[in-house]
Amino acid sequence: MPSLQTRARVHVTTISDRCELAPGVVLLGLHAPDLGKAARPGQFLMAIPPSGAAAAVALGIYEARADRASILFFVCGKRTSELSTLRVGDTLACSGPLGNGFDLSANPRDVAIVAGGAGIASALLPAEALIAAGARVRLYYGARTQALLVDAQRFADAGCELHAATDDGSAGRRGYITELLEQAQDRPDMVLACGPTPMLRAVADVARRFGIRAQLSLEETFACGVGGCWGCVVPLTAESAQAPNFPREDRGGSDVVFARVCKEGPVFWADELRW
Ligand SMILES: Cc1cc2nc3c(=O)[nH]c(=O)nc-3n(C[C@H](O)[C@H](O)[C@H](O)COP(=O)(O)OP(=O)(O)OC[C@H]3O[C@@H](n4cnc5c(N)ncnc54)[C@H](O)[C@@H]3O)c2cc1C
Numbered sequence: 001m002p003s004l005q006t007r008a009r010v011h012v013t014t015i016s017d018r019c020e021l022a023p024g025v026v027l028l029g030l031h032a033p034d035l036g037k038a039a040r041p042g043q044f045l046m047a048i049p050p051s052g053a054a055a056a057v058a059l060g061i062y063e064a065r066a067d068r069a070s071i072l073f074f075v076c077g078k079r080t081s082e083l084s085t086l087r088v089g090d091t092l093a094c095s096g097p098l099g100n101g102f103d104l105s106a107n108p109r110d111v112a113i114v115a116g117g118a119g120i121a122s123a124l125l126p127a128e129a130l131i132a133a134g135a136r137v138r139l140y141y142g143a144r145t146q147a148l149l150v151d152a153q154r155f156a157d158a159g160c161e162l163h164a165a166t167d168d169g170s171a172g173r174r175g176y177i178t179e180l181l182e183q184a185q186d187r188p189d190m191v192l193a194c195g196p197t198p199m200l201r202a203v204a205d206v207a208r209r210f211g212i213r214a215q216l217s218l219e220e221t222f223a224c225g226v227g228g229c230w231g232c233v234v235p236l237t238a239e240s241a242q243a244p245n246f247p248r249e250d251r252g253g254s255d256v257v258f259a260r261v262c263k264e265g266p267v268f269w270a271d272e273l274r275w
Protein backbone atom coordinates (compact mmCIF):
# COMPACT_ATOMS: atom_id res chain seq x y z
CA MET A 1 0.00 0.00 0.00
CA PRO A 2 1.66 3.32 -0.99
CA SER A 3 1.88 6.11 1.57
CA LEU A 4 -1.55 7.71 1.67
CA GLN A 5 -0.93 10.01 4.61
CA THR A 6 -2.24 13.56 4.39
CA ARG A 7 -1.20 16.62 6.39
CA ALA A 8 -3.17 16.68 9.63
CA ARG A 9 -3.94 19.80 11.61
CA VAL A 10 -5.95 20.91 14.61
CA HIS A 11 -9.46 22.15 13.85
CA VAL A 12 -11.79 23.97 16.20
CA THR A 13 -15.13 22.88 14.84
CA THR A 14 -18.70 23.84 15.68
CA ILE A 15 -21.41 21.20 16.08
CA SER A 16 -23.77 21.91 13.16
CA ASP A 17 -26.25 19.09 13.75
CA ARG A 18 -26.79 16.24 16.17
CA CYS A 19 -28.80 13.07 15.89
CA GLU A 20 -29.21 10.06 18.16
CA LEU A 21 -29.40 7.20 15.65
CA ALA A 22 -30.17 4.63 18.36
CA PRO A 23 -29.90 4.64 22.14
CA GLY A 24 -26.22 5.37 22.81
CA VAL A 25 -25.27 5.95 19.17
CA VAL A 26 -24.65 9.59 18.28
CA LEU A 27 -24.00 11.33 14.96
CA LEU A 28 -22.42 14.78 15.27
CA GLY A 29 -22.13 17.04 12.24
CA LEU A 30 -19.12 19.35 12.43
CA HIS A 31 -18.78 22.67 10.66
CA ALA A 32 -15.20 22.08 9.58
CA PRO A 33 -14.43 23.29 6.04
CA ASP A 34 -10.75 22.27 5.97
CA LEU A 35 -11.38 18.86 7.50
CA GLY A 36 -14.30 18.09 5.18
CA LYS A 37 -12.22 18.90 2.10
CA ALA A 38 -9.09 17.05 3.20
CA ALA A 39 -10.53 13.78 4.54
CA ARG A 40 -10.19 10.60 2.50
CA PRO A 41 -12.02 7.27 2.92
CA GLY A 42 -10.84 5.37 6.00
CA GLN A 43 -9.09 8.25 7.74
CA PHE A 44 -9.85 9.18 11.32
CA LEU A 45 -9.58 12.12 13.69
CA MET A 46 -8.63 12.50 17.34
CA ALA A 47 -11.47 14.33 19.12
CA ILE A 48 -10.64 16.17 22.32
CA PRO A 49 -13.40 15.75 24.93
CA PRO A 50 -14.45 19.28 25.89
CA SER A 51 -13.71 19.14 29.64
CA GLY A 52 -10.00 18.73 28.83
CA ALA A 53 -9.79 16.12 31.61
CA ALA A 54 -9.63 13.09 29.29
CA ALA A 55 -7.29 12.16 26.45
CA ALA A 56 -8.36 12.57 22.84
CA VAL A 57 -10.33 9.68 21.34
CA ALA A 58 -9.95 8.14 17.87
CA LEU A 59 -13.09 8.29 15.71
CA GLY A 60 -13.57 7.52 12.03
CA ILE A 61 -14.60 10.35 9.73
CA TYR A 62 -18.11 9.30 8.74
CA GLU A 63 -19.04 11.98 6.21
CA ALA A 64 -16.91 14.65 4.54
CA ARG A 65 -18.31 17.42 2.36
CA ALA A 66 -17.07 20.88 1.45
CA ASP A 67 -17.77 22.49 4.81
CA ARG A 68 -19.12 19.65 6.92
CA ALA A 69 -17.62 16.47 8.33
CA SER A 70 -19.27 14.14 10.81
CA ILE A 71 -18.47 11.55 13.44
CA LEU A 72 -20.64 8.63 14.48
CA PHE A 73 -19.88 6.98 17.79
CA PHE A 74 -21.13 4.37 20.20
CA VAL A 75 -21.16 5.65 23.78
CA CYS A 76 -19.06 3.10 25.62
CA GLY A 77 -16.77 4.91 28.06
CA LYS A 78 -15.75 8.22 29.55
CA ARG A 79 -14.73 10.08 26.40
CA THR A 80 -17.63 9.05 24.18
CA SER A 81 -20.03 9.84 27.07
CA GLU A 82 -18.56 13.32 27.26
CA LEU A 83 -18.81 13.84 23.50
CA SER A 84 -22.45 12.71 23.60
CA THR A 85 -23.31 15.74 25.75
CA LEU A 86 -22.30 18.17 22.99
CA ARG A 87 -25.15 20.14 21.46
CA VAL A 88 -25.58 22.22 18.27
CA GLY A 89 -23.45 25.37 18.52
CA ASP A 90 -20.90 23.86 20.94
CA THR A 91 -17.29 23.66 19.85
CA LEU A 92 -15.21 20.52 19.47
CA ALA A 93 -11.45 20.55 18.87
CA CYS A 94 -9.98 17.70 16.93
CA SER A 95 -6.88 16.85 14.94
CA GLY A 96 -7.07 15.22 11.55
CA PRO A 97 -7.42 13.82 9.06
CA LEU A 98 -5.10 11.11 10.39
CA GLY A 99 -3.91 7.74 9.13
CA ASN A 100 -3.62 6.29 5.68
CA GLY A 101 -7.18 5.30 4.79
CA PHE A 102 -8.20 2.68 2.23
CA ASP A 103 -6.17 2.24 -0.95
CA LEU A 104 -8.67 2.38 -3.81
CA SER A 105 -6.03 3.04 -6.47
CA ALA A 106 -6.45 -0.40 -8.09
CA ASN A 107 -9.92 0.78 -9.17
CA PRO A 108 -11.75 -2.38 -7.98
CA ARG A 109 -15.04 -3.03 -9.80
CA ASP A 110 -16.83 -5.21 -7.26
CA VAL A 111 -16.14 -4.56 -3.59
CA ALA A 112 -17.53 -6.04 -0.39
CA ILE A 113 -17.37 -3.70 2.60
CA VAL A 114 -17.72 -5.56 5.89
CA ALA A 115 -18.65 -3.41 8.89
CA GLY A 116 -19.26 -4.54 12.45
CA GLY A 117 -20.65 -2.33 15.23
CA ALA A 118 -18.88 1.05 15.37
CA GLY A 119 -16.91 0.04 12.27
CA ILE A 120 -19.83 1.40 10.24
CA ALA A 121 -18.40 4.87 10.94
CA SER A 122 -15.49 4.18 8.59
CA ALA A 123 -17.58 2.58 5.84
CA LEU A 124 -19.58 5.39 4.22
CA LEU A 125 -16.74 7.38 2.62
CA PRO A 126 -15.18 4.37 0.85
CA ALA A 127 -18.65 3.18 -0.25
CA GLU A 128 -19.46 6.58 -1.75
CA ALA A 129 -16.05 6.89 -3.43
CA LEU A 130 -16.31 3.43 -5.00
CA ILE A 131 -19.88 3.98 -6.20
CA ALA A 132 -18.85 7.35 -7.70
CA ALA A 133 -16.09 5.48 -9.58
CA GLY A 134 -18.68 3.07 -11.01
CA ALA A 135 -17.99 0.05 -8.77
CA ARG A 136 -20.56 -2.37 -7.41
CA VAL A 137 -20.53 -2.13 -3.61
CA ARG A 138 -22.09 -4.65 -1.25
CA LEU A 139 -22.26 -3.70 2.41
CA TYR A 140 -22.09 -6.63 4.82
CA TYR A 141 -23.27 -5.05 8.06
CA GLY A 142 -23.24 -6.88 11.41
CA ALA A 143 -24.57 -5.68 14.76
CA ARG A 144 -25.79 -7.10 18.05
CA THR A 145 -29.44 -6.30 17.31
CA GLN A 146 -31.66 -4.55 14.73
CA ALA A 147 -31.66 -1.18 16.52
CA LEU A 148 -27.87 -1.06 16.29
CA LEU A 149 -27.82 -1.48 12.50
CA VAL A 150 -27.66 2.30 12.42
CA ASP A 151 -28.04 4.39 9.28
CA ALA A 152 -28.33 1.32 7.02
CA GLN A 153 -30.78 3.16 4.75
CA ARG A 154 -28.13 5.80 4.13
CA PHE A 155 -25.94 3.14 2.53
CA ALA A 156 -28.82 1.80 0.44
CA ASP A 157 -29.60 5.34 -0.74
CA ALA A 158 -25.95 5.74 -1.73
CA GLY A 159 -26.29 2.69 -3.98
CA CYS A 160 -24.92 -0.15 -1.82
CA GLU A 161 -26.45 -3.63 -1.84
CA LEU A 162 -27.21 -4.41 1.79
CA HIS A 163 -26.60 -7.71 3.59
CA ALA A 164 -27.21 -7.73 7.32
CA ALA A 165 -26.65 -10.06 10.24
CA THR A 166 -27.49 -9.65 13.91
CA ASP A 167 -26.43 -11.68 16.92
CA ASP A 168 -30.06 -12.12 18.04
CA GLY A 169 -31.62 -12.63 14.60
CA SER A 170 -33.84 -9.51 14.93
CA ALA A 171 -32.78 -8.41 11.41
CA GLY A 172 -31.05 -10.23 8.60
CA ARG A 173 -29.28 -13.48 9.29
CA ARG A 174 -28.78 -14.64 12.87
CA GLY A 175 -25.06 -14.97 13.44
CA TYR A 176 -21.82 -13.50 12.18
CA ILE A 177 -21.73 -11.19 9.18
CA THR A 178 -18.66 -13.02 7.87
CA GLU A 179 -20.82 -16.15 7.43
CA LEU A 180 -22.94 -14.21 4.94
CA LEU A 181 -19.85 -12.98 3.11
CA GLU A 182 -18.60 -16.54 2.86
CA GLN A 183 -21.84 -17.57 1.15
CA ALA A 184 -21.57 -14.94 -1.62
CA GLN A 185 -22.24 -16.71 -4.92
CA ASP A 186 -20.27 -14.22 -7.01
CA ARG A 187 -17.04 -13.30 -5.31
CA PRO A 188 -16.01 -9.64 -5.05
CA ASP A 189 -12.57 -8.53 -6.30
CA MET A 190 -11.66 -6.88 -2.99
CA VAL A 191 -12.86 -6.67 0.59
CA LEU A 192 -12.61 -3.64 2.90
CA ALA A 193 -13.42 -4.23 6.56
CA CYS A 194 -13.78 -2.18 9.74
CA GLY A 195 -14.89 -3.50 13.10
CA PRO A 196 -13.82 -5.58 16.05
CA THR A 197 -10.64 -7.66 15.79
CA PRO A 198 -12.31 -11.13 15.78
CA MET A 199 -14.45 -10.01 12.83
CA LEU A 200 -11.38 -8.68 11.00
CA ARG A 201 -9.56 -11.97 11.49
CA ALA A 202 -12.57 -13.85 10.11
CA VAL A 203 -12.69 -11.49 7.10
CA ALA A 204 -8.99 -12.17 6.47
CA ASP A 205 -9.70 -15.93 6.47
CA VAL A 206 -12.62 -15.62 4.05
CA ALA A 207 -10.62 -13.39 1.69
CA ARG A 208 -7.77 -15.90 1.71
CA ARG A 209 -10.16 -18.72 0.85
CA PHE A 210 -11.70 -16.58 -1.93
CA GLY A 211 -8.21 -15.77 -3.26
CA ILE A 212 -8.80 -12.01 -3.06
CA ARG A 213 -7.12 -9.24 -1.09
CA ALA A 214 -8.63 -7.57 1.94
CA GLN A 215 -7.87 -4.26 3.62
CA LEU A 216 -8.57 -4.15 7.34
CA SER A 217 -9.08 -0.98 9.37
CA LEU A 218 -7.82 -2.00 12.81
CA GLU A 219 -9.58 -0.93 16.01
CA GLU A 220 -6.63 -0.54 18.35
CA THR A 221 -6.57 1.38 21.64
CA PHE A 222 -4.63 4.57 21.04
CA ALA A 223 -2.70 6.64 23.57
CA CYS A 224 -1.14 9.55 21.64
CA GLY A 225 -2.80 8.68 18.29
CA VAL A 226 -0.11 10.45 16.28
CA GLY A 227 2.80 8.03 16.14
CA GLY A 228 4.76 9.24 19.18
CA CYS A 229 4.41 6.50 21.83
CA TRP A 230 4.55 3.19 19.88
CA GLY A 231 1.74 1.93 22.10
CA CYS A 232 -0.43 0.67 19.25
CA VAL A 233 1.83 -1.59 17.19
CA VAL A 234 0.95 -4.65 15.09
CA PRO A 235 3.36 -7.13 13.50
CA LEU A 236 3.71 -6.71 9.77
CA THR A 237 5.88 -8.34 7.11
CA ALA A 238 9.00 -6.25 6.53
CA GLU A 239 8.19 -6.48 2.80
CA SER A 240 5.11 -4.29 3.25
CA ALA A 241 5.26 -0.80 1.78
CA GLN A 242 3.80 0.31 5.13
CA ALA A 243 6.61 -1.24 7.19
CA PRO A 244 8.66 1.34 9.11
CA ASN A 245 12.12 1.45 7.63
CA PHE A 246 14.29 -0.25 10.27
CA PRO A 247 17.60 -1.70 9.01
CA ARG A 248 17.47 -5.52 8.95
CA GLU A 249 20.28 -5.79 11.55
CA ASP A 250 18.25 -3.62 13.97
CA ARG A 251 15.43 -6.14 13.84
CA GLY A 252 17.67 -9.12 14.57
CA GLY A 253 17.33 -10.38 11.00
CA SER A 254 13.58 -10.86 11.47
CA ASP A 255 11.22 -10.59 8.51
CA VAL A 256 8.60 -9.06 10.79
CA VAL A 257 8.51 -5.42 11.89
CA PHE A 258 6.13 -3.54 14.12
CA ALA A 259 3.98 -0.84 12.56
CA ARG A 260 1.96 1.76 14.42
CA VAL A 261 -1.77 1.44 13.78
CA CYS A 262 -2.27 5.18 14.29
CA LYS A 263 0.55 6.22 11.98
CA GLU A 264 1.26 3.56 9.34
CA GLY A 265 -2.40 2.42 9.54
CA PRO A 266 -5.14 2.15 10.61
CA VAL A 267 -5.70 0.27 7.32
CA PHE A 268 -3.45 -2.72 6.50
CA TRP A 269 -3.55 -5.41 3.86
CA ALA A 270 -4.69 -8.59 5.62
CA ASP A 271 -2.05 -10.69 3.87
CA GLU A 272 0.74 -8.45 5.20
CA LEU A 273 -0.26 -8.69 8.87
CA ARG A 274 1.63 -11.27 10.95
CA TRP A 275 -0.78 -11.54 13.88
C1 LIG B 1 -8.81 4.33 14.07
C2 LIG B 1 -9.99 4.17 15.01
C3 LIG B 1 -11.23 4.66 14.64
C4 LIG B 1 -12.31 4.52 15.50
N1 LIG B 1 -13.50 5.00 15.10
C5 LIG B 1 -14.56 4.90 15.91
C6 LIG B 1 -15.81 5.45 15.50
O1 LIG B 1 -15.92 6.05 14.43
N2 LIG B 1 -16.87 5.32 16.34
C7 LIG B 1 -16.75 4.68 17.57
O2 LIG B 1 -17.77 4.58 18.28
N3 LIG B 1 -15.58 4.17 17.99
C8 LIG B 1 -14.49 4.26 17.19
N4 LIG B 1 -13.29 3.77 17.60
C9 LIG B 1 -13.19 3.15 18.94
C10 LIG B 1 -13.02 4.21 20.03
O3 LIG B 1 -11.87 5.00 19.77
C11 LIG B 1 -12.84 3.49 21.39
O4 LIG B 1 -13.97 2.72 21.68
C12 LIG B 1 -12.53 4.45 22.53
O5 LIG B 1 -11.79 3.72 23.50
C13 LIG B 1 -13.76 5.03 23.21
O6 LIG B 1 -13.32 5.87 24.26
P1 LIG B 1 -14.13 5.97 25.66
O7 LIG B 1 -13.29 6.78 26.60
O8 LIG B 1 -15.51 6.43 25.42
O9 LIG B 1 -14.21 4.50 26.13
P2 LIG B 1 -13.10 3.71 26.93
O10 LIG B 1 -13.18 4.09 28.38
O11 LIG B 1 -11.79 3.84 26.24
O12 LIG B 1 -13.69 2.26 26.78
C14 LIG B 1 -13.56 1.51 25.57
C15 LIG B 1 -14.08 0.10 25.80
O13 LIG B 1 -13.58 -0.48 26.94
C16 LIG B 1 -14.64 -0.88 27.78
N5 LIG B 1 -14.30 -0.52 29.14
C17 LIG B 1 -14.12 0.72 29.63
N6 LIG B 1 -13.83 0.69 30.92
C18 LIG B 1 -13.81 -0.63 31.28
C19 LIG B 1 -13.57 -1.32 32.48
N7 LIG B 1 -13.30 -0.68 33.62
N8 LIG B 1 -13.62 -2.68 32.45
C20 LIG B 1 -13.91 -3.33 31.30
N9 LIG B 1 -14.16 -2.71 30.12
C21 LIG B 1 -14.11 -1.39 30.13
C22 LIG B 1 -15.84 -0.11 27.36
O14 LIG B 1 -17.03 -0.81 27.61
C23 LIG B 1 -15.60 0.03 25.91
O15 LIG B 1 -16.02 -1.11 25.21
C24 LIG B 1 -12.17 3.87 16.76
C25 LIG B 1 -10.92 3.38 17.15
C26 LIG B 1 -9.85 3.53 16.28
C27 LIG B 1 -8.51 3.01 16.69
Ligand code: FES
Binding pocket: 221, 222, 223, 224, 225, 226, 227, 228, 229, 230, 231, 232, 260, 261, 262, 263
Ligand atom coordinates in the same frame (compact mmCIF):
# COMPACT_ATOMS: atom_id res chain seq x y z
S1 FES C 1 -1.04 5.56 19.89
FE1 FES C 1 0.95 6.44 20.16
S2 FES C 1 2.03 5.64 18.48
FE2 FES C 1 0.00 4.98 18.12
